[in-house]
Amino acid sequence: MQLHEDKYKDLNLKIGLEIHVQLKTDQKIFCECSSDYINSSPNNNICPICTSQPGSKPMGVNQKALENLLKIGLFLGCKAYEKPFYVQRKHYFYPDLPSNYQRTSQPILGNGVFMGVGIWEIHIEEDPGRYELREGKVDFNRSGVPLAEIVTAPDIKSPEYAREFLRDLLLSLEYLGVIRGESGSIRADVNISIMGGNRIEIKNVNSVKGIYKALKYEIVRQKAVLQRGGTITMETRHFDEASMITKTLRKKETVADYRYIPDPDLVPIYISPEMLNEIESVLPESPHNKKKRFMEEYSLGEEIVDSLISDLYLSDLFEESAKNSNPLEAGKWCATELKRRLNEKNLSVSTSKIKPKHISDMVGFIERGELSVKNAKWIIEDAVDTGEEIPVLMDKKNFYQISSEDTLIKIIEKIIEDNPKAVLDFKSGNQNALHFLFGKVVNETEGRAEPSKTIKLLKDKLCAVA
Numbered sequence: 457m458q459l460h461e462d463k464y465k466d467l468n469l470k471i472g473l474e475i476h477v478q479l480k481t482d483q484k485i486f487c488e489c490s491s492d493y494i495n496s497s498p499n500n501n502i503c504p505i506c507t508s509q510p511g512s513k514p515m516g517v518n519q520k521a522l523e524n525l526l527k528i529g530l531f532l533g534c535k536a537y538e539k540p541f542y543v544q545r546k547h548y549f550y551p552d553l554p555s556n557y558q559r560t561s562q563p564i565l566g567n568g569v570f571m572g573v574g575i576w577e578i579h580i581e582e583d584p585g586r587y588e589l590r591e592g593k594v595d596f597n598r599s600g601v602p603l604a605e606i607v608t609a610p611d612i613k614s615p616e617y618a619r620e621f622l623r624d625l626l627l628s629l630e631y632l633g634v635i636r637g638e639s640g641s642i643r644a645d646v647n648i649s650i651m652g653g654n655r656i657e658i659k660n661v662n663s664v665k666g667i668y669k670a671l672k673y674e675i676v677r678q679k680a681v682l683q684r685g686g687t688i689t690m691e692t693r694h695f696d697e698a699s700m701i702t703k704t705l706r707k708k709e710t711v712a713d714y715r716y717i718p719d720p721d722l723v724p725i726y727i728s729p730e731m732l733n734e735i736e737s738v739l740p741e742s743p744h745n746k747k748k749r750f751m752e753e754y755s756l757g758e759e760i761v762d763s764l765i766s767d768l769y770l771s772d773l774f775e776e777s778a779k780n781s782n783p784l785e786a787g788k789w790c791a792t793e794l795k796r797r798l799n800e801k802n803l804s805v806s807t808s809k810i811k812p813k814h815i816s817d818m819v820g821f822i823e824r825g826e827l828s829v830k831n832a833k834w835i836i837e838d839a840v841d842t843g844e845e846i847p848v849l850m851d852k853k854n855f856y857q858i859s860s861e862d863t864l865i866k867i868i869e870k871i872i873e874d875n876p877k878a879v880l881d882f883k884s885g886n887q888n889a890l891h892f893l894f895g896k897v898v899n900e901t902e903g904r905a906e907p908s909k910t911i912k913l914l915k916d917k918l919c920a921v922a
């Protein structure tokens with residue numbers, strides 16, 4: 457993997473990320489409200505708990521959310537700490553937070569490594585509501601949606617690697633089925649320092665692209681400050697998506713500013729060894745390991761494998777089809793033509809009608825010379841659209857190639873007999889005559905003559921003609 461570090465070598469870049477992902481659950485973290493904050497009208501999925509009404513008390517932590525958090529941690533190679541964890545109150549004041557504090561747990565897992573980047577800690581917390589600054593309106597549907605916060609070590613040395621790391625991380629979390637799929641379900645605070653200067657935090661960047669752009673901008677900005685002989689002050693900055701620049705938000709808060717205290721309304725979280733064992737036993741293969749295995753086991757090229765593993769269901773479909781066909785061919789067709797058709801139709805493997813048998817059958821037909829590569833592209837489109845079996849589709853389109861030598865020879869003999877001038881031309885060394893006669897065979901068979909066999913037999917026959 458290209459780390460793109462060389463061009464930043466002199467800058468001694470240190471980039472760390474605090475990544476927030478929304479955990480996939482039906483209910484919120486401390487109450488039974490639906491966690492669907494996107495498809496329902498504002499302030500519909502709320503109750504006294506998630507809007508912090510006087511006298512309301514949180515329920516215990518949503519177990520599904522906790523399970524998903526543990527899956528993430530174990531998948532990233534972290535160890536779970538063997539102690540009860542307090543849920544703490546982190547105080548700050550904002551219209552989307554009626555309690556004036558956000559509930560956030562102590563670190564539950566830590567000491568992991570993912571793609572060479574240290575994972576310092578992972579904890580669970582609640583999402584605040586959504587405050588529409590311009591209209592001054594607050595929607596509390598999101599208030600109490602469970603979040604995981606993943607804190608990395610400052611091991612990332614370029615914006616490009618930060619982008620690659622985040623893309624792979626998100627893909628892994630999708631594989632695990634533990635995060636919500638909507639866009640905007642990732643938010644990150646980005647820390648960056650250059651040339652040993654002070655650390656700058658860029659708050660709440662909400663896309664991978666935004667994180668990349670914010671980092672690129674900060675490098676240019678900080679370099680310019682240092683070149684003018686200035687110093688970088690430790691501060692929190694805001695990334696403006698529209699102008700793609702960062703602006704000073706406030707001087708950095710310290711831990712003391714948040715006045716953390718354990719929430720007296722919640723019993724500490726305890727993770728039992730049994731729970732951990734159970735989760736560990738059902739963890740799926742990581743995309744990273746799958747990539748390595750596909751390249752070794754099936755001898756597939758990196759580009760094909762990257763395309764296959766970018767979609768869990770596509771990679772599963774490929775593996776099933778490879779059981780009954782040549783994996784090199786099956787991999788190629790899944791990674792290119794099948795994927796192209798799915799994208800074109802805005803479908804996924806699970807929403808389309810494609811099955812592993814389509815691919816393995818099709819590869820078999822091609823290898824036996826009964827289906828041309830050109831026609832196979834049409835067949836794959838029909839299979840995605842209709843789900844009909846490959847032989848049925850080939851019949852319908854009259855795609856069966858003539859590859860029987862006996863049948864081809866008979867046709868070739870007739871063509872040779874009908875075109876004496878072309879035969880003479882071939883004899884006198886005119887290669888165009890061969891193409892002309894080949895074209896005649898193709899016409900005669902309505903394009904169904906298997907090309908390589910036809911050319912070979914045609915040459916043999918022409919040489920044999922006295």
Ligand SMILES: [Zn+2]
Pocket residue numbers: 484487488489501502503504505506507600
């Ligand atoms: Zn609620």
